[in-house]
Amino acid sequence: MKVLGIETSCDETGVAIYDSEAGLLADCLYSQVEIHAKYGGVIPELASRDHIRKTLPLIEEVIEKAGIDASEIEGVAYTAGPGLVGALLVGAAIGRTLGMAWDVPTIGVHHMEGHLLAPMLEPEPPEFPFVALLVSGGHTQLVKVGGIGQYELLGESLDDAAGEAFDKVGKMLGLPYPGGPHVAKLAQKGDPTRFDFPRPMINRPGLDFSFSGLKTYVRNTITSLRDEAGELAEQDAADIARAFEEAVVNTLSIKCRRALEETGYKKLIIAGGVSANLRLREVLEEAMAKVDGRLFYAQLKYCTDNGAMIAYAGCQRLLAGERDDLEIRAQPRWSLESLAAI
Ligand code: KG4
Ligand code: ZN
Numbered sequence: 001m002k003v004l005g006i007e008t009s010c011d012e013t014g015v016a017i018y019d020s021e022a023g024l025l026a027d028c029l030y031s032q033v034e035i036h037a038k039y040g041g042v043i044p045e046l047a048s049r050d051h052i053r054k055t056l057p058l059i060e061e062v063i064e065k066a067g068i069d070a071s072e073i074e075g076v077a078y079t080a081g082p083g084l085v086g087a088l089l090v091g092a093a094i095g096r097t098l099g100m101a102w103d104v105p106t107i108g109v110h111h112m113e114g115h116l117l118a119p120m121l122e123p124e125p126p127e128f129p130f131v132a133l134l135v136s137g138g139h140t141q142l143v144k145v146g147g148i149g150q151y152e153l154l155g156e157s158l159d160d161a162a163g164e165a166f167d168k169v170g171k172m173l174g175l176p177y178p179g180g181p182h183v184a185k186l187a188q189k190g191d192p193t194r195f196d197f198p199r200p201m202i203n204r205p206g207l208d209f210s211f212s213g214l215k216t217y218v219r220n221t222i223t224s225l226r227d228e229a230g231e232l233a234e235q236d237a238a239d240i241a242r243a244f245e246e247a248v249v250n251t252l253s254i255k256c257r258r259a260l261e262e263t264g265y266k267k268l269i270i271a272g273g274v275s276a277n278l279r280l281r282e283v284l285e286e287a288m289a290k291v292d293g294r295l296f297y298a299q300l301k302y303c304t305d306n307g308a309m310i311a312y313a314g315c316q317r318l319l320a321g322e323r324d325d326l327e328i329r330a331q332p333r334w335s336l337e338s339l340a341a342i
Contacts, residue, residue: 077314
């Protein structure tokens with residue numbers, strides 16, 4: 001079954017065609033980073049307007065890239081939530097309309113299920129069950145995964161998501177938006193022994209996270225190191241970035257280990273934008289090797305938002321017989337646990 005996937009939940013327009021027989025045929029991505037960079041964050045209305053401009057031309061491009069005719073597409077999947085409602089509505093309206101025009105089934109996909117299943121696109125995908133650490137700009141969640149749609153939330157962030165914390169620290173350090181990859185790059189030049197930032201909530205039982213205290217700690221450290229002109233030395237900024245990254249990675253790693261102990265599972269998958277963080281991958285690889293377990297993640301371009309993960313997740317649900325009615329669905333808030341098992 002060939003499925004067109006459409007992702008427009010935030011600031012990337014992503015489209016892809018996934019074939020259940022042949023795998024991923026093609027994917028195209030248009031990032032709005034430049035549009036939002038000058039504001040230091042995503043402006044929802046600008047995001048929606050740009051999705052309107054980009055989605056259809058990108059769909060034409062991906063069909064051509066896949067070397068197929070539009071008439072060969074057998075299903076359409078679009079991100080129905082969670083995300084920015086205006087941005088979601090663009091992909092949802094286009095996806096649902098194409099489904100009707102082409103007379104093929106359509107399905108609204110949960111964005112975080114898309115992320116969670118992205119490692120399935122790799123040559124050696126994980127087998128169920130496993131623990132998933134979802135770390136994006138909007139979510140930090142530990143999920144016990146029994147199969148597609150069998151999701152039990154083990155813990156989540158009580159305040160900022162991990163990616164959001166990276167972005168806010170990037171802003172404090174004067175780095176471009178989105179801060180995550182820039183903080184990670186700067187951290188490589190930092191001295192890991194200079195600061196020891198707090199690891200939030202590791203001494204409390206349970207699997208929830210909190211990153212807002214760490215963020216305040218970073219802000220106070222920056223303030224204390226500014227010179228009279230208010231400038232922060234480059235090495236100080238790099239050392240702060242490194243200490244922050246270590247604190248986040250270490251916290252995530254401790255909670256992952258706890259989740260694996262609690263479930264008795266040996267497989268951990270990481271997904272979402274922050275799973276692109278190389279230090280996180282390195283630390284978790286080491287942790288998994290120690291417990292004779294295995295770590296799985298998607299290739300870098302499928303960690304952040306993309307159409308391939310939506311095409312894949314939608315294809316699995318369409319193959320299981322799920323179909324949407326004619327309603328155009330956009331759910332800014334949508335619990336992962338409410339999804340149906342297939
Ligand atoms: O999954 P995603 O593309 O969008 C959401 O669903 O939110 O995740 C974006 C987040 C941003 O906060 C971004 O700064 C972060 O992922 N990110 C990173 C890295 N690459 C992207 N954070 C840390 N290190 C990275 N290398
Ligand atoms: Zn995402």
